[in-house]
Amino acid sequence: MKRPGDTGAGGAARPQGSVLLPRPDISPQRQVLRRLLTALVVLWVTVLLVYLDRDGYVDNSDAGVSFLDCLYYTTVTLSTTGYGDITPASDSARLVNTLVVTPLRVLFLIILIGTTLEALTDRTRQQWRLNRWRSALRDHTVVVGFGTKGRSAVQTLLSTGQRRDRIVVIDPLPQAVRTANAEGFAGVEGDATRSEVLIRAEVQRAKQIVIAPQRDDTSVLVTLTARQLNPRISIVAAVREEENAPLLRQSGADQVITSASAAGRLLGLAMLSPNASSVIEDLIQQGTGLDLKERPVTKAEAGGSPRDCADLVVSVVRGHRILAFDDPDAAALELTDRLVVIHRASQTRPEPGERRGDSR
Template sequence: MKLPRQDTIARQPDEHLVTHRVLLPRKIVEHPIRQVAKRLSMALVVLVATAAIVYADRDGYKDNNGDGVDLLDAFYYATVTLSTTGYGDITPAGDAARLVNILVVTPLRVLFLIILVGTTLEALTERTREEWRLNRWRSTLRDHTVVIGFGTKGRSAIRTVCATGLKKDQVVVVDPSSKVIDAAAAEGYAGIIGDATRSDVLRRAEVHKARQIIVATQRDDTAVLVTLTARQLNRGAKIVAAVREEENAPLLKQSGADAVITSASAAGRLLGLSVLSPAAGMVMEDLIQQGSGLDIVERPVIKAEVGKTPRETDDLVVSVIRGHRVLGYDDPDVGKLELTDRLITIVRATPGTQIAPDMRPLPRD
């Protein structure tokens, strides 16, 4: 397979404008224009309230013109007072007016300034707050899962892994599209915008501290380069990659992938099986869909099962994992189950329940 140049892989129109951007999940807030409109409305209410208070006690105020205080003068006084301009042409002369200024108008002035200055302060502190969140996130992130590509395969992989109890804050998504990362952040995942074939992008995802890496890119050549780069940065992480063509699977394994899922051939085999036996195709589709019907999971051998054969267990055992070997349930080498073995079994899924941490669903195609 001929690999294209690295700078032409997985390129999106907006990639060079937002490369290396880190987007952490955050609570949904109001649109900025709506926030400003709300603050201006509050400021207007304070202004009108102050003007009404002054106009209600207009006889207690003195105007330098000597013609008394009307409604326009009340709004004028409220404006220059709340904005702390204070020209001094209209002043409270009566004791009641002065007392109202002390107890009512002054607190309203402080509230008015807080409303107007609040927007500016929020804009100034937003960058500092985001930097603090990002630094704290980097310092606490370890043993996490990195997902390269947030398409159909990447989303399904994340949901399957999270079904075992993995928290969303332990998942980092890497994708060159800003819209895709926005969607990932909206679902509660941290996101990195950039080309995952570049080592500096993967470092921002803290790949060197990750426990497992899922490569779910759209192209096989991209998956090869991503796997090579990820394996160079992290020698101990478990890397699972998906490819479209089966002929590229050996190349992925040579690049450092621990497991390779061939999506095109798997879909083709399922189509062929459904043609030969629609019922068998339905059963396989049921096994593929996590959380409904039948699920295929990996679990440890319990003490009560030690010394038994796979057929004597309560669950339907498909394979036995012994060391680094995967043995069929009827393999003569299995013999009796050992405490260090792990079983691949088919169980009945219960909707709404979470898979136990020691029971891992197998990767879906």
Template structure:
């Protein structure tokens, strides 16, 4: 039987655990040891400055032990004064010394305490700030892109979608390696440490509110499990996955993936094409590499193109997307272009082509 309050305590423990596993991008700061060393040096400088101020006006101070104040007494007085200990054995007796205490030594005491206590306060408030950032991030996250796996394929996929206008704060990377997530946050992406085959890990990435999911894991069986879990949590998101073996592609489609890229086969076909025709292989590699040379893009049909045939458009059209069908440029079923069609075209890469409204780059192998 659970005691009253146990559920609330359990929820708080879960929230703290999630806060440690979800990492948001942050600006680069100095190393903790360097920060502490710098603050200690500043505090020491304040202590030395206070001691010399007292020693310079030593005639205005009285020592109960021997009435005179030397340099050691000045350092002793500065130490007990800045630390607010205040034994009272050395006191300012002249008006000038008391004015200096009010206008100079008291502000130095406050500065000294801020420097020493500030480090402790920063540590205590860091967790609160992080939880506040996490809650704010969750509430504002909508229609984002979840990337499972941040290896070579995952990084290339993120760079491609970001080149078409997706902001870095709309990307969430999921990976079991903490070092990989640190690399992702260094690039400005939010990261979740954990196994993406588990639903609780994907929920931390807010996959249920995602617009598209990219699965770029190292193993095909892991990709299948991730696709199953992601599709169960989000019925409408577009899921694109990469597999190594072509025989696993149908299984991944059955698991809920909308598009499957066979990385090993695609690389092999590119190698073979480069052997048969180096120039053709060079063109294909240029199409795969986004942002330079030629790019393959998808765009809507504009009003001026409605009623035209494919060859009558200004762009080099490769295929026409009509409904759920992808028709080749020479398919007789196309007839004339309709307003609801989308065109897959080859364009010259430039900043202007990347900012075309509603343009989506096709996933590449």
């Protein structure tokens, strides 16, 4: 069976694990105009140098060297035509030609053939950008699959303060990776079930990974590979069928979201209680209306009851246990607890001791 990203018959595919970084979008017309202006600057600088030292030049057709003669000499010299009718005669003029005009001639030619040179040097420049990007990438978020689920997860991360340069997208479809690039995210084109693709996304140094492919078996394989590469990474995975959720947890996923059953429950709730369904949808959408958020307990809240908190506390996370707000064990909050709260989106701010962008 052909794996995503493999080379198919009749065309060459991009190598597995190709990393694409977002780059500024400059139109071809603007690039040509920029190069033309640079070439004109080089031309006029050379004309000025020759004109200032015109007494050191000899014109075979007449006795003096005018400004027009300087412009003519500069044009034929930079274009390497060189008719020889105007030549540097004095030592200073020859020295300026050797040390200044010749480098300017080379620069002028480089600008004229800049398109060809750019194609030749693009790979080197891209490799330099990749090396710099990899050296600075730490504690980032990897998103596997840039479909509907993956995009929604990315938008939620952005709404909580996560920076775009701290998100890396992996997808086997070139169009999905290009879309991620256009939105400012680094992208890796390839099959995320392969360890070399995850390594190119620096999973071994990532803080968390969101796994949202189209197939449940892909989610299991990606989870196993990611857990093997980084035992400390936080893994949140999505599956379509609820029967595959236990397998994902056994594979190493910290959180498993069942998309099919969750959507079915929302549909049923919408029929039985439309208003409750609207509230749930509001809670799911970050940045609007009500937000559902996990945050640490502050020093002022420690020792008190969940009912005394300014936010509406839904549950208390103590160690690996999740306690309901009215659980007797959660009657007195501890400083090491974390709270799952509901509050207005406009009031979303980083809590004391919590880094902005921490979505765990």
